Amino acid sequence: MFRRLILGFLLAICVLMIGEIFKPLQPRATWRTVNDWGAGLTGEFTIDNPTGSEIEGWTLRFDYPGRIEGISGATVIAQDGPQYLVRPLGWNSVIAPGRSAAVELRLSPGGFLPRRVKVDTKHVPALEAVEEPDEIFMPGESRSGRAAQPGSPGGSGGPASRLRYGAVELIYRVVQDYGHKMESEVLIRNNSWETLRDWTIFLDFPRRITAVQGGTQTAQAGDNHRLDSDSVLPIPPKGELRVTLWSEPGLKLDPPRRMLFRARSGSQSRPDFNYAAALQMSLYFYETQRSGKLGQTRVAWRRDSGLTDGADKGVDLTGGYYDAGDHMKFTFPLSSALSMLSWGGLEYRAGYEKAGQWSTLLETVRWGTDWLIKAHVAPNELYAQVGDGRLDHAYWGPPERMTMKRPSYKITAKAPGSDLAGETSAALASASILFLKEDPAYAALLLRHARELYDFAVNFPGSYSESVPAAKEFYPSRYGYQDEVAWAAAWLYSATGEKRYLDEAVAIYKDSIQGRLSGAAACWDDKRPALAVLMARITRRDIYKRDAEQFLDYWTDGRLGPRVRYTPGGLAWHNEWGPLRYAANAAFLAFVYSDRVADYRSRYHGFAKRQINYILGDNPAKRSYLVGFGNNPPMNPHHRASHDSPDNDINNPANNAHILYGALVGGPSSLDDFDYEDNRRDVRQNEVALDYNGGLTGALARMVMLNGGRPMAVFPPK
Structure with missing residues (x-):
C-alpha cells in the first residue's frame, strides 16, 4: 500500500513537471537592443502570438531603472518607480495568430535591459482614441540617433x-x-x-x-x-x-x-490549403509503412508481411515500419522519426485535436515504439536492422510477396553503437511523455527501456555503422554519436526531471557541439539543430539560444554567417537529395523556437510557414509535393508497395497502382523550382521515407492551429 502511494505521488510530481515544460502556448514578449551608447539605448519589444486565436488587446509590463524618452506603437499608461505599464495604440492592438506586434523604445540611461517582462491579454483597459506621434527622422540622422553618412548611397545630389x-x-x-x-x-x-x-x-x-x-x-x-x-x-x-x-x-x-x-x-493571395487534411494524410503515410500482422487497417492494398522477421536469430522482430520505398527495417531513422513525431505532439497537441488526429498520432507512435521495445532484447543489446539491403533492393514488388532472406543485425557491448542506442533512448523517452497521461503504465515501460538504452550508449561508446557494416551503405553515422547521446539525455531530463541527465547533456554539448551549427541541416543523423532548440527550450540559457539561432539564421537570412541557398520561388534548398525533408525539419524547429523561446519580427515563424506552404503547392510550379494532396501532386513515388508491380519491373505498370497519401517526396533536385519530374526511377526527387515526414507532421499540426481546416470525412477516398 505504501509503495503504491509513493509511486502515485512520484507520478503526480512527474505529470506536474512535464505539464510545466510542455504547457500550452502563450503570448510572449522578446526584447532586442538596437543600439546602446551608454547615455541611452534604443530597442524594441516583439510581442508574438503563437496561439491559434486572435489577440484583440494586450498590455506590456516591464521594469527599467530609468526613463522612457520615446515610444512608438504604444503609450505608457502607468508608472510606479521602475515599473512601466504600456498599452498598444489602436492600430497595433490586434495580433493575428502566428503574427507579432512591435513596440519601439528609446530609454535612458543605457547599460541596462528591461526585466520582469510580462504580456497580459486578460486584464486590458479599454482603448482610447490615442493618435500615434509622428516618427521623426531629422536630416542626416539615422534611426538610432547617430548621424547617417552624407551622400550615401551616392548620386549627384546632396545628403541622403x-x-x-x-x-x-x-x-x-x-x-x-x-x-x-x-x-x-x-x-x-x-x-x-x-x-x-x-x-x-x-x-x-x-x-x-x-x-x-x-x-x-x-x-x-x-x-x-x-x-x-x-x-x-x-x-x-x-x-x-x-x-x-x-x-x-x-x-x-x-x-x-x-x-x-x-x-x-504577405502574399498577394493567402494560400488556401486544408492543413487538417494534409496532417491526416501525413499520418496515414505511416500506416502504409506498417509491417507484421496488420489487423484492422485503412490501407486496403496492404496485408500481413514480414512474419518471420527475427527468426534467423530466434527473436520476434515482426511489426514496426518499413523504412522507405523498400522493405528494410532500420532502427536509427525509425527512432529519429518517432522522436520528432512525439515532440510535435507534445508541442502542438491542440493542432492534432483540432484536426481530429490526436488518437491517430498516438497509434502511429505506439506502433513504432512497440517494435523498439521488441528490438531491445537485453539491457545492452538492440537490433539495428532487419533485411539485407542489396537483396531487398533487387526485388521490386510489394512486401506481401517478398521471398528473399531477411537477416537481423544488432549492437552489443562488444559491438557497440552509442548513436543508435542514444537515438532509440530519445524516441522512447519522448514517447513516454506523450503517453504519460494517456497510459501511465505504458509510459513507465517506455521510460525503463529509455534509461537502459541511455546507459548502454554511455557505458559502451562506439559508432553503430562500424559495428553493423550492413547498415553503413544505407544509413552511415557521419556526425559521431555525441549528439544522439546528448539528445537522449535531454529527453530523459524532460521525462524525469532528474538533474543528472541535464548535467550530462550540458557536458556533452559543451565538449562536442557548442558553436558548430552553422550550415547544419536537421536530419535523422544530425541531431545538433534539434538538440540546440530543445536545450534552449528547456533551459533558456544563452549558449543554446545562440547555437539555435545560428542554425535558424543559416536557414533564414544568414544574419550571423552563411545562408542556405534559395530557389527563386522561396524553397530553402540544402542539397539535391530530398531537399524538402530538410526544409520541413527546419520549419518544425523554427516553429518550436519562435513559439517557445524567441523570434525577431516573425523571422523564424514566417520562414516555417513559407516552407510548409511551398511543399503544399505555394510555389512557381503550382504543384504539391505531398502525395494525394492539393494541385498536381506526385503520383509515382519511388515506392514498391504502392507501385505493386506484378513482375518485379519498376516500369510496369506505368503509374503506381495505389495512391500513397501523405508521403513527402524529395522535391526539386536543383535550384530551379521546375526541376522536378514525377518519375519513380529518380530516387533523389521521389524517395519517400519515415524520417521525411517526421518534422513535417508536427509543422502541419502547427499550421492547423494557425489556419484551421477540416479532415476528410471519408478517408482514404473510395
Whole structure:
C-alpha cells in the first residue's frame, strides 16, 4: 500500500513537471537592443502570438531603472518607480495568430535591459482614441540617433536620409537638380522575407511634387505629401523599389524633414490549403509503412508481411515500419522519426485535436515504439536492422510477396553503437511523455527501456555503422554519436526531471557541439539543430539560444554567417537529395523556437510557414509535393508497395497502382523550382521515407492551429 502511494505521488510530481515544460502556448514578449551608447539605448519589444486565436488587446509590463524618452506603437499608461505599464495604440492592438506586434523604445540611461517582462491579454483597459506621434527622422540622422553618412548611397545630389522601419529601409536622395525643378528618389529596401504590398509613405517635404514614378501621390496638404503603392508593383522579399519624384522648385538639396512608412506584408493571395487534411494524410503515410500482422487497417492494398522477421536469430522482430520505398527495417531513422513525431505532439497537441488526429498520432507512435521495445532484447543489446539491403533492393514488388532472406543485425557491448542506442533512448523517452497521461503504465515501460538504452550508449561508446557494416551503405553515422547521446539525455531530463541527465547533456554539448551549427541541416543523423532548440527550450540559457539561432539564421537570412541557398520561388534548398525533408525539419524547429523561446519580427515563424506552404503547392510550379494532396501532386513515388508491380519491373505498370497519401517526396533536385519530374526511377526527387515526414507532421499540426481546416470525412477516398 505504501509503495503504491509513493509511486502515485512520484507520478503526480512527474505529470506536474512535464505539464510545466510542455504547457500550452502563450503570448510572449522578446526584447532586442538596437543600439546602446551608454547615455541611452534604443530597442524594441516583439510581442508574438503563437496561439491559434486572435489577440484583440494586450498590455506590456516591464521594469527599467530609468526613463522612457520615446515610444512608438504604444503609450505608457502607468508608472510606479521602475515599473512601466504600456498599452498598444489602436492600430497595433490586434495580433493575428502566428503574427507579432512591435513596440519601439528609446530609454535612458543605457547599460541596462528591461526585466520582469510580462504580456497580459486578460486584464486590458479599454482603448482610447490615442493618435500615434509622428516618427521623426531629422536630416542626416539615422534611426538610432547617430548621424547617417552624407551622400550615401551616392548620386549627384546632396545628403541622403535613411529611415529604418523594422526590416524595411527607406533611403532618400537627390538624383539631379535642374534649378527650376528637381529629380529625387525614395529607395524602399525590403530586408524581410515577406512580400510588401499596399505601402504608404508620408513626407514632410517643402516642395510641390509634380510627378511620381513607381507609386502614386494620393494627397498633399501644404508640405505634407502621401505616396501610395502601385498595386502592380509589390516589393518581393529581399527586393527593393525606387520611387522617383519630380518636384519644384529646385536648388534645395535637403532631404524631407519627416518620413513615415506603413505597409502590409504577405502574399498577394493567402494560400488556401486544408492543413487538417494534409496532417491526416501525413499520418496515414505511416500506416502504409506498417509491417507484421496488420489487423484492422485503412490501407486496403496492404496485408500481413514480414512474419518471420527475427527468426534467423530466434527473436520476434515482426511489426514496426518499413523504412522507405523498400522493405528494410532500420532502427536509427525509425527512432529519429518517432522522436520528432512525439515532440510535435507534445508541442502542438491542440493542432492534432483540432484536426481530429490526436488518437491517430498516438497509434502511429505506439506502433513504432512497440517494435523498439521488441528490438531491445537485453539491457545492452538492440537490433539495428532487419533485411539485407542489396537483396531487398533487387526485388521490386510489394512486401506481401517478398521471398528473399531477411537477416537481423544488432549492437552489443562488444559491438557497440552509442548513436543508435542514444537515438532509440530519445524516441522512447519522448514517447513516454506523450503517453504519460494517456497510459501511465505504458509510459513507465517506455521510460525503463529509455534509461537502459541511455546507459548502454554511455557505458559502451562506439559508432553503430562500424559495428553493423550492413547498415553503413544505407544509413552511415557521419556526425559521431555525441549528439544522439546528448539528445537522449535531454529527453530523459524532460521525462524525469532528474538533474543528472541535464548535467550530462550540458557536458556533452559543451565538449562536442557548442558553436558548430552553422550550415547544419536537421536530419535523422544530425541531431545538433534539434538538440540546440530543445536545450534552449528547456533551459533558456544563452549558449543554446545562440547555437539555435545560428542554425535558424543559416536557414533564414544568414544574419550571423552563411545562408542556405534559395530557389527563386522561396524553397530553402540544402542539397539535391530530398531537399524538402530538410526544409520541413527546419520549419518544425523554427516553429518550436519562435513559439517557445524567441523570434525577431516573425523571422523564424514566417520562414516555417513559407516552407510548409511551398511543399503544399505555394510555389512557381503550382504543384504539391505531398502525395494525394492539393494541385498536381506526385503520383509515382519511388515506392514498391504502392507501385505493386506484378513482375518485379519498376516500369510496369506505368503509374503506381495505389495512391500513397501523405508521403513527402524529395522535391526539386536543383535550384530551379521546375526541376522536378514525377518519375519513380529518380530516387533523389521521389524517395519517400519515415524520417521525411517526421518534422513535417508536427509543422502541419502547427499550421492547423494557425489556419484551421477540416479532415476528410471519408478517408482514404473510395
